[in-house]
Amino acid sequence: MEREQDSPSMSAGNIPPKKIGSAKAHFLERESIGEFMIKVGVIGYGYWGPNVARNFNLPGVSQVVAIADKSEKSQRRAQEAFPHVKVVAEAQEILQSPEIDVVAVVTPVWTHFELAKAALNQGKHVFVEKPFTASVAQAEELIELAARKRLQIMVDHTFLFTGAVRKIRQLVDEGTLGNLFYYDSMRVNLGLFQHDINVIWDLAPHDLSIMDHVIQKEPEAIVATGEKHLNNLVDIAFLTIYFPGNVVAHINVNWLSPVKVRTTLIGGEKKMVVWNDLEADEKIKIYDKGVSVKNGEGMYNLLVSYRSGDMWAPKVEQTEALKAEVNHFMDCIAANRAPVNDGHAGLRVVRLLEAAEKSLHERGSLVQIESPFAVGV
Numbered sequence: 455m456e457r458e459q460d461s462p463s464m465s466a467g468n469i470p471p472k473k474i475g476s477a478k479a480h481f482l483e484r485e486s487i488g489e490f491m492i493k494v495g496v497i498g499y500g501y502w503g504p505n506v507a508r509n510f511n512l513p514g515v516s517q518v519v520a521i522a523d524k525s526e527k528s529q530r531r532a533q534e535a536f537p538h539v540k541v542v543a544e545a546q547e548i549l550q551s552p553e554i555d556v557v558a559v560v561t562p563v564w565t566h567f568e569l570a571k572a573a574l575n576q577g578k579h580v581f582v583e584k585p586f587t588a589s590v591a592q593a594e595e596l597i598e599l600a601a602r603k604r605l606q607i608m609v610d611h612t613f614l615f616t617g618a619v620r621k622i623r624q625l626v627d628e629g630t631l632g633n634l635f636y637y638d639s640m641r642v643n644l645g646l647f648q649h650d651i652n653v654i655w656d657l658a659p660h661d662l663s664i665m666d667h668v669i670q671k672e673p674e675a676i677v678a679t680g681e682k683h684l685n686n687l688v689d690i691a692f693l694t695i696y697f698p699g700n701v702v703a704h705i706n707v708n709w710l711s712p713v714k715v716r717t718t719l720i721g722g723e724k725k726m727v728v729w730n731d732l733e734a735d736e737k738i739k740i741y742d743k744g745v746s747v748k749n750g751e752g753m754y755n756l757l758v759s760y761r762s763g764d765m766w767a768p769k770v771e772q773t774e775a776l777k778a779e780v781n782h783f784m785d786c787i788a789a790n791r792a793p794v795n796d797g798h799a800g801l802r803v804v805r806l807l808e809a810a811e812k813s814l815h816e817r818g819s820l821v822q823i824e825s826p827f828a829v830g831v
C-alpha cells in the first residue's frame with residue numbers, strides 16, 4: 455500500500471515561515487566550502503528516511519556522510535541510493551563520529567528520545583521525526599539539554615513548509631480571514647496500520663502542528679474520543695481542542711475510511727478557507743462568505759444577514775517541503791537561532807497528544823492543557 459498518504463506531497467511545498475536567507479551564503483564566506491560543509495548522519499532508512507537523506511544533500515551546504523539502519527534490507531537500499539556514503543547497522547557509529555555535525559533521527563517514535571539525547575550529548579544538532587517524543591517529560595528534557603549545549607533541535611513538522619500551509623499562515627497574518635472561528639480537518643484513508651502507535655500518534659501530529667502554526671494561541675483543553683476495532687490500537691479518533699476567544703479546532707483521523715480525504719476548513723470572521731491537499735492545482739480556495747447577526751427590537755427579532763461573495767484560488771508554491779525545511783535548518787544552525795519547528799513546537803504537539811490519550815481513555819473527558827504552553831512562533 456502506498457505510504458505517501460500520511461505525508462506532505464513530495465512536490466507541494468515552499469519556503470518556511472520565518473525569513474530564510476541562503477544557508478550557503480553563510481558558508482561561502484568561509485575559505486573552503488567543502489571543508490566547512492555540514493556533515494549529516496541519518497539514522498533510520500525505512501519509509502521516510504530516504505526522503506530525509508535525499509534532501510539533506512544540499513550542494514555547497516550540507517552532505518549526508520553516513521546512514522545507519524538495523525535492517526539489512528534497508529542498508530542495501532541505502533547503499534544503492536548513496537554509493538559513496540558509509541552505511542552501517544549501528545546508530546552508535548553515527549552518534550560517536552567526530553566528523554558528523556547533524557544527526558537526523560528517522561526511526562519509530564519510541565526510539566526518538568534515546569537517539570536524540572545521545573546525539574545532543576555528543577554535541578550534534580538534531581533533526582527528529584514527528585512526533586518529537588513519546589512523552590512531555592522526554593521533550594522537556596531534550597529541550598533543556600539542547601539549550602545547555604547550545605545546539606539546535608528541529609522537529610520534522612513537514613507540512614509547515616508546504617506552499618498550502620505557508621499561504622494559509624500568510625492569510626491569517628495579513629488579516630484576510632479576520633478573527634478565526636474554527637479549524638476543522640479530516641485526514642482519513644484505508645490504513646496504513648501501525649504496530650506501535652495508534653492513529654492519533656500516527657496522523658494527528660500533522661494536523662496539530664499545522665493548527666498550532668495557524669491559530670497561534672495556547673489551547674485551553676482537549677476532548678478525544680475514538681475506538682479500536684482490529685489490532686488493539688485506536689484506529690479512528692476525533693479530537694476537539696478549545697482555545698481562548700471561542701476558537702475551536704476539530705481533527706478527524708481514521709485508518710478505516712474507504713476513501714482518502716485530506717480536507718481542512720478554516721472559518722474566519724471575514725473569509726473562509728477550504729484546503730484540499732489532494733487537489734493538484736487550486737489546493738486552497740478562499741470564500742468571501744459569512745454571517746452577521748444583529749439584535750433587532752424585541753426578543754425574537756434577530757437580524758441575520760448572509761454574505762455570499764466571490765471565491766478565488768491563490769497561487770501556491772510547488773517546491774518540495776522537505777527541501778525548504780532542511781534549508782531552514784541549515785540557516786538556523788549557521789545563524790545560531792531556533793527553527794520555527796524547534797523543540798518547543800514539538801513539545802506543544804506532544805503535550806496535546808498526551809492530553810488526547812488521557813481523554814480517550816476516559817471516553818471523552820475534558821482534559822485541561824497545562825500552562826505555561828509557550829508559543830514560540
Ligand SMILES: NC(=O)c1ccc[n+]([C@@H]2O[C@H](COP(=O)([O-])OP(=O)(O)OC[C@H]3O[C@@H](n4cnc5c(N)ncnc54)[C@H](O)[C@@H]3O)[C@@H](O)[C@H]2O)c1
Nearest residue numbers: 461498499500501502523524525528545560561563583584
Ligand atoms: N514527516 C512526515 O511526513 C513523516 C512521514 C512518515 C513517517 N514519519 C516519521 O518518521 C519516523 C519513521 O517512520 P517510517 O515510516 O520511516 O518507519 P519505518 O518503520 O518504515 O522505518 C524505520 C527504520 O528505522 C530503523 N531503525 C529503528 N530503530 C533503529 C535504530 N536504533 N538504529 C538504526 N535503525 C533503526 C528500522 O530498521 C527501519 O528501517 C516515524 O517517527 C514517523 O512518524 C514522518
